Amino acid sequence: MILWVIIGLSRLRIKYDMESNKKISIVIAARNEEKRIRPTLRSLEKINYPRENFEVIIVDDDSSDNTVNIIEAFTQKYNHWKLIRLKREASELRGKKRALNEAINQSRYDIIFTTDADCMVPPNWLNKMSAYFNDKVDMVIGHSPLISHKGLWYKILEFDNLFSAISGSAPAKMGFALSSVGRNLAYRKSIYESIGGFKSLKKFRSGDDVHLTERFRAKNNKAIDYCADPDTFVMTIPPSTKKDIFHQQIRKNSKTLKKSWPTVFFSIGLFIFYMLFLTLPFFYPKILSIWFGVIIFKFVVEFIAIYYAALIFRKKQLI
Numbered sequence: 001m002i003l004w005v006i007i008g009l010s011r012l013r014i015k016y017d018m019e020s021n022k023k024i025s026i027v028i029a030a031r032n033e034e035k036r037i038r039p040t041l042r043s044l045e046k047i048n049y050p051r052e053n054f055e056v057i058i059v060d061d062d063s064s065d066n067t068v069n070i071i072e073a074f075t076q077k078y079n080h081w082k083l084i085r086l087k088r089e090a091s092e093l094r095g096k097k098r099a100l101n102e103a104i105n106q107s108r109y110d111i112i113f114t115t116d117a118d119c120m121v122p123p124n125w126l127n128k129m130s131a132y133f134n135d136k137v138d139m140v141i142g143h144s145p146l147i148s149h150k151g152l153w154y155k156i157l158e159f160d161n162l163f164s165a166i167s168g169s170a171p172a173k174m175g176f177a178l179s180s181v182g183r184n185l186a187y188r189k190s191i192y193e194s195i196g197g198f199k200s201l202k203k204f205r206s207g208d209d210v211h212l213t214e215r216f217r218a219k220n221n222k223a224i225d226y227c228a229d230p231d232t233f234v235m236t237i238p239p240s241t242k243k244d245i246f247h248q249q250i251r252k253n254s255k256t257l258k259k260s261w262p263t264v265f266f267s268i269g270l271f272i273f274y275m276l277f278l279t280l281p282f283f284y285p286k287i288l289s290i291w292f293g294v295i296i297f298k299f300v301v302e303f304i305a306i307y308y309a310a311l312i313f314r315k316k317q318l319i
Contacts, residue, residue, distance in 0.1 A: 001270075002301045008170030009308050012228040018127040024054040025107035025189070026126075029099035030117035031061040034070060036237060041074045043120040049127055056081045057107055058117075059099040062088045067117075082106070097198040097208055104189060104197065113186045114209075115234055119144065124231045129186055138191045138223040139216045141168055141177065142184030143313060146238040153245060157238055159318055160249075166309045172226040177217050178263060182209035184234040187216060195219055214260050230314055 026044070030037055044056055058075065060068040060083065068085060075081040084102055104112055111133060115121055132140045143165050146158055164181070171178040195215040201208055216224055239245045281288045310319050 005170040006305050008173040011173040014229045015131040022130045023109035024111045025109040026056045026113045027103035028058045029096045032063045032065050033117040034066040036118040046123050048123040057103040059084045059103045061099045101198040110189045116183045118237045119183050120235045128229045129227050129232045132225045137225045139187040141180040141226045144181045144183035144234045165313045169226045177224040180209045180213040
């Protein structure tokens with residue numbers, strides 16, 4: 001399996017041709033983000049793409065702080081920016097799903113780019129990532145690294161983020177996308193609508209990006225590509241406290257048992273395999289030397305995979 005991952009990573013290619021003719025809608029959901037949304041909006045201002053070929057749609061999901069006024073100050077400056085204000089009312093969709101669904105419904109173009117209200121997009125985000133769309137590609141998954149901070153906790157979070165990049169990129173390049181991040185994701189509106197959009201995910205409380213990717217995979221598993229171009233990496237603000245880190249990890253890892261059955265069985269089977277393998281010497285002491293040799297080999301192969309990924313995703317400091 002690790003060798004399979006290495007092969008997937010080796011298939012990551014950067015497309016150097018920059019396209020500016022595709023029509024793109026950027027959609028963002030925001031709720032009570034007054035302390036974090038300004039850098040996001042400023043980064044959107046710096047996008048290097050023809051204004052007539054893209055639009056920015058920001059949905060304020062009934063914020064109780066000053067978020068909507070901050071957004072409005074930016075949207076009034078640009079005729080290709082739009083603010084949608086939602087009120088808390090009964091709906092079959094809740095929270096972020098409802099906000100994004102409303103933005104997509106009101107979007108004008110077929111290619112949808114999504115990010116979060118606490119992220120910073122690079123200037124060539126649209127140029128570089130849209131180049132991966134062709135007649136055979138309906139979804140492009142991107143990478144979203146954390147803004148670096150000092151301290152052991154942030155180093156561990158960066159390492160965890162690198163693993164997320166591996167689990168998103170390698171399987172996608174091997175034709176079986178397993179995960180994605182809504183902070184840096186693009187897909188065709190026509191396919192989104194054909195699979196039922198976020199309404200088909202209303203039973204899930206979180207993990208909209210991952211479950212949407214699974215729906216796209218079920219539609220056509222070969223129509224999903226991964227963009228590992230550093231010029232498309234969308235930076236995100238890491239959790240500020242240990243409590244936030246804990247809750248983020250709970251939300252992130254709780255998605256596993258809510259994925260498709262093949263993915264769930266694979267995850268559980270892999271976990272059981274590792275538990276049995278690690279406890280094997282307790283049941284068969286005679287094979288301890290063989291077991292230890294296999295462990296060493298496993299660590300070497302894993303290091304090769306992680307080393308390779310650290311180079312691809314510009315995280316050499318983690319090696």
